[in-house]
Amino acid sequence: MELTDNQFERYARHLILDEVGDEGQEKLLNSKVLCVGAGGLGSPVLMYLAAAGVGTIGIIDDDDVDISNLQRQVIHATSKVGTPKVSSAEETLLRINPTIRINLHHMRLLPENVDNIFSKYDLIVDGSDNFPTRYMINDAAYFNGKTVVSGALLRFEGQLTTFRGGTGGHNQEPCYRCLFNAPPSDDPDGFRCEDVGILGAVAGVIGTLQATEVLKELLNLGNSMSGQLLIFDALEMTFRKIRYKRNLSCALCGDTPTIQNSTGAIID
Ligand SMILES: [Zn+2]
DSSP states (O other), X not given: OOOOHHHHHHTHHHHTSTTTHHHHHHHHHTOEEEEEOSSTTXXXXXXXXXXXXXXXXXXXXXXXXXXXXXXXXXXXXXXXXXXXXXXXXXXXXXXXXXXXXXXXXXXXXXXXXXXXXHTTOSEEEEOOOSHHHHHHHHHHHHHHTOEEEEEEEEBTEEEEEEEOOSTTSOTTSOOHHHHOXXXXXXXXXXXXXXXXXXXXXXXXXXHXXXXXXXXXXXXXXXXXXXXXXXXXXXXXTEEEEEEOOOOTTOTTTSXXXXXXXXXXXXXX
C-alpha cells in the first residue's frame, strides 16, 4: 500500500522519524486495535490512536454517556449525555481523522463473545474498570495469541503494563494472573474508579502512556512493558517500575495450567 499525498501531509511528523517512516506508518494504517471501554483510559487511547492513523479501531462498551463521566472521559461532550459511548466516541474520532475505519461493538464483553471479537484484531487495549473483565481479557488474549496493553486507575494512582504471553510466540512472557493471581479479596467483583474517585487528569496520563505503548508494540520499537509494571503516583509525581516474571504456577500460563479456555472453565 502506497501512502497518498493527503497521508504524507497528515502523518508528516511520523514519517520524518527514522524509527517510523513510510514503512512504519503503513504498518499502523494496516493495524487493527480493539479498545475495551470508551471511558477514562479509552478516551486518550482512542484519540491518539485515531490521530496516529491506526487504520482499524474497534470500540467495545455497552454504557451510555453520563454527566459524571465528563470530568475525565474527554472523548465525550456534554451534548452526548444519554447516548451510547461507542457512537459518541466514534463521532469524536472521525472528527479527528475521517480516513480510518471504526468498528463499534455496542455490547458488554462476555465469555461468550470475547473470542470472536478478539479474533478480528491484532492488539487489545484494556481500558476496563473492573476485575472480572480484566481477567477475561487476559485469558482470552492468551488463548487467542494477542498482546494486551493494560492500564488501571485508582484515586491519585495509575498503573500500566503489557502482556504478550499469548500463544502467538512470546510464550515465556508473563500474564495478568502472574502479576495478580486473584482479585483483591475485599471486593472480588472489583471496585470501579467511579466508586472510589479518580483525579480526572490521571486517566489522561495513563491512557496516553497506553497509546504510546500500543504504537511501540505495533511498530516493534524500544523496550516493551511486558514483564514490567509502571506505577504512577500523582501526589508525589513519581513513576516507579517493578519487574515481574512468569509465575510457573500461574493458573493460566504456568506449567500445570487449570484454566482451559476463554470462558474461564477450570480443568477438574
Ligand atoms: Zn500467567
